[in-house]
Amino acid sequence: MTRNLLSVRTGPAAGAGPVRRPGRTFPSRRGIATRARLATASMVLPALALFVVMIVIPVGLSVYLSLTDWDGYSADPGFVGLGNYFRLFRVSEVLTAAVTTLIIAGAGTVLLNALGLGFAMLVHRKSRLNSTFRAVLFYPHVLSALVVGFLWSALLGTTGVVNTFVTEAGGEVLPFLSDPTWARTTLIGVIVWFGFGVNLVLYIAGLQTVPQDLVEAAQIDGASRWQTFRHLTLPSLAPVVTVNIVLSLVTLLKTYDIVVSLTGGGPAGSTQTAAYLILSDSFGNSALGFGSAQSVVLMVVTGLLALTVSRLRAGADEAVAK
Amino acid sequence: MKALKLGFMGVVAVLMLVPMYLLVVNAFKAQQDILTNPFSLSPDLLTTEYLVMALSNPDFDIVKGYAVTILFVVLVNALSILLACPVSYVISRRARRPYRLLLLLFVAGTFIPSQVLLIPVVYTLKFLGLMNSIPGFVLFETALTLPFSVFLYSGYISTIPRSLDEAATIDGAGVHRTFWSVIFPLMRPVVATMVILNTFSVWNDFANPQILLGPSSGLYTITTGIYAAVGQYSTDYTVVFPTLLLAAAPPLIAFVLLQRYIIGGLSTGAVKG
Numbered sequence: 001m002t003r004n005l006l007s008v009r010t011g012p013a014a015g016a017g018p019v020r021r022p023g024r025t026f027p028s029r030r031g032i033a034t035r036a037r038l039a040t041a042s043m044v045l046p047a048l049a050l051f052v053v054m055i056v057i058p059v060g061l062s063v064y065l066s067l068t069d070w071d072g073y074s075a076d077p078g079f080v081g082l083g084n085y086f087r088l089f090r091v092s093e094v095l096t097a098a099v100t101t102l103i104i105a106g107a108g109t110v111l112l113n114a115l116g117l118g119f120a121m122l123v124h125r126k127s128r129l130n131s132t133f134r135a136v137l138f139y140p141h142v143l144s145a146l147v148v149g150f151l152w153s154a155l156l157g158t159t160g161v162v163n164t165f166v167t168e169a170g171g172e173v174l175p176f177l178s179d180p181t182w183a184r185t186t187l188i189g190v191i192v193w194f195g196f197g198v199n200l201v202l203y204i205a206g207l208q209t210v211p212q213d214l215v216e217a218a219q220i221d222g223a224s225r226w227q228t229f230r231h232l233t234l235p236s237l238a239p240v241v242t243v244n245i246v247l248s249l250v251t252l253l254k255t256y257d258i259v260v261s262l263t264g265g266g267p268a269g270s271t272q273t274a275a276y277l278i279l280s281d282s283f284g285n286s287a288l289g290f291g292s293a294q295s296v297v298l299m300v301v302t303g304l305l306a307l308t309v310s311r312l313r314a315g316a317d318e319a320v321a322k
Numbered sequence: 323m324k325a326l327k328l329g330f331m332g333v334v335a336v337l338m339l340v341p342m343y344l345l346v347v348n349a350f351k352a353q354q355d356i357l358t359n360p361f362s363l364s365p366d367l368l369t370t371e372y373l374v375m376a377l378s379n380p381d382f383d384i385v386k387g388y389a390v391t392i393l394f395v396v397l398v399n400a401l402s403i404l405l406a407c408p409v410s411y412v413i414s415r416r417a418r419r420p421y422r423l424l425l426l427l428f429v430a431g432t433f434i435p436s437q438v439l440l441i442p443v444v445y446t447l448k449f450l451g452l453m454n455s456i457p458g459f460v461l462f463e464t465a466l467t468l469p470f471s472v473f474l475y476s477g478y479i480s481t482i483p484r485s486l487d488e489a490a491t492i493d494g495a496g497v498h499r500t501f502w503s504v505i506f507p508l509m510r511p512v513v514a515t516m517v518i519l520n521t522f523s524v525w526n527d528f529a530n531p532q533i534l535l536g537p538s539s540g541l542y543t544i545t546t547g548i549y550a551a552v553g554q555y556s557t558d559y560t561v562v563f564p565t566l567l568l569a570a571a572p573p574l575i576a577f578v579l580l581q582r583y584i585i586g587g588l589s590t591g592a593v594k595g
Contacts, residue, residue, distance in 0.1 A: 039497040043408035047468055048424070050405060053450075054465030055431050058442035065442065119334075122327060135581050136335045139342075141588060142573040144526035146545045147566055150552050151345055154562045161344055161360040193338070201589040254435035257528045261549070275437040279529065282441045295438040302435055 059299070065292035072288045084293035094294065096269060097277040104188055104273065105252040111192045112248045113241070116199025121229070123200075124207040134204070138197030145194060149261025152190045153177060180270035183263050187271050190262055191255065199244050206240030207233070250305050253298065274298050342574075348559060349373055349567040356559045376564035382542060382551035384568050391543045394531075395524045397460045399517050402467040406516075407509065410475035411501045415487065425476060431469030440533055447534065454539040462534060463527070467520050474590070478512040479505060518587030525573060544569050
């Protein structure tokens with residue numbers, strides 16, 4: 001029935017009078033609408049369902065578990081209110097991990113961006129040699145962070161290559177991974193080696209939007225390289241800088257794999273990050289409620305930063321649009 | 323000035339490459355030679371013995387590891403395209419509020435650290451009976467790709483003229499047909515970017531397979547296998563270097579061959595945070 005009406009409406013016989021009575025066409029339109037709605041639903045729902053089951057519900061579950069003392073096994077978790085959150089401030093392991101994470105995020109962000117932007121300035125012009133340099137600076141990033149951590153721990157361990165050289169030269173074994181302060185420094189160094197290529201590429205993309213005629217004009221007017229950079233390049237890169245900084249922060253706040261393989265969180269827990277402690281508390285120590293409280297805090301901190309990104313980006317976009 | 327810059331970049335390039343050089347040459351040496359002559363490339367020291375041993379390591383069947391990881395890469399990519407593309411199409415073609423909220427919901431997901439999700443996901447998968455199983459892992463890993471895919475795809479689709487949809491509709495194509503045979507083929511560049519990104523993130527992922535495919539599943543990806551094989555012998559370099567080399571080789575070879583696309587894809591992905 002619907003078919004017939006439809007073919008009458010669009011087909012060559014559209015002029016045929018009797019079938020076009022409004023009373024008749026109405027249900028057919030509704031039929032078409034229903035069908036279109038079903039088609040739309042079949043495009044939206046599978047993705048939405050998967051997203052809800054695997055991400056939205058787990059986030060909710062995390063919040064709920066953080067209010068309980070669940071160990072992962074017992075039948076019903078005891079409700080402890082905000083107890084886990086208050087405990088966060090009293091457990092020294094958590095505080096150490098928070099400090100470590102913030103150090104990594106802070107120092108890492110500064111280094112990733114300083115090196116990313118610095119090298120971008122050196123290699124952003126298009127040439128075969130520059131693209132080789134770019135590839136060489138970027139390549140560690142295609143490896144898994146786990147492999148990178150194991151590789152560096154083999155190179156920097158007490159019997160590793162670097163220490164072989166140091167001892168041959170008459171020095172003492174350097175505690176790259178066995179002294180807390182050294183280990184944190186090493187961890188940040190390896191993270192930077194592994195990741196600054198990405199910042200480099202983003203900065204190169206940004207530099208391509210800096211108006212070259214202005215740069216040339218400034219140089220003709222006798223501006224030094226530093227002046228050109230400081231007063232021309234950097235201001236027009238502002239949005240890119242902001243994005244890079246906040247993205248580095250967000251990425252570094254969840255540092256995990258590289259800790260597992262490079263230091264295993266040691267020595268004496270000095271390189272345990274928030275993400276590392278969350279997983280070891282939750283699964284290793286059967287403290288799911290407590291681990292969930294840490295997760296929620298990490299999620300909120302990351303979320304706030306993300307919000308900052310979009311705010312700042314909105315501003316930057318406007319500035320660029322002018 | 324120019325010579326200075328070249329010299330400096332040369333030194334930096336060497337520093338960047340030295341770890342990789344050491345990984346490669348020491349994968350072919352005995353423990354004693356690694357300890358005393360790590361940099362040497364002398365042919366008398368080199369042997370493929372340890373590489374062969376790594377291939378038949380009883381703790382980790384690396385060939386099976388490749389197969390399992392490739393399977394996951396293919397499944398996640400296929401499922402991700404199948405799910406994320408149509409929903410992005412609907413989102414970018416409808417201006418109404420619910421669809422904008424839907425986009426916001428997906429995009430919010432890009433900023434949730436996946437380690438934070440792992441604990442509750444374990445119990446969600448247990449509830450569904452999918453814990454320690456391939457479907458469970460693939461579904462979660464696919465869900466993780468959705469936020470950024472939807473963000474990227476819907477942005478791209480809105481640059482494709484609507485007149486193409488209208489033409490297809492007038493020719494009698496339904497929504498599905500319009501999307502898959504008219505719009506989807508035009509999305510090739512953005513889908514390629516996403517495939518590169520997802521391939522690397524699945525290949526390199528460690529925490530998710532380690533926990534969602536526990537030892538009871540008997541399934542090891544490259545990373546979880548490396549962890550099982552290398553973690554316990556970290557000072558036996560004749561295990562460490564060859565195993566790491568076997569794990570690092572495929573992404574490095576891919577990088578050498580597809581450098582431009584991979585740099586583009588991975589740095590697009592960095593923007594997702």
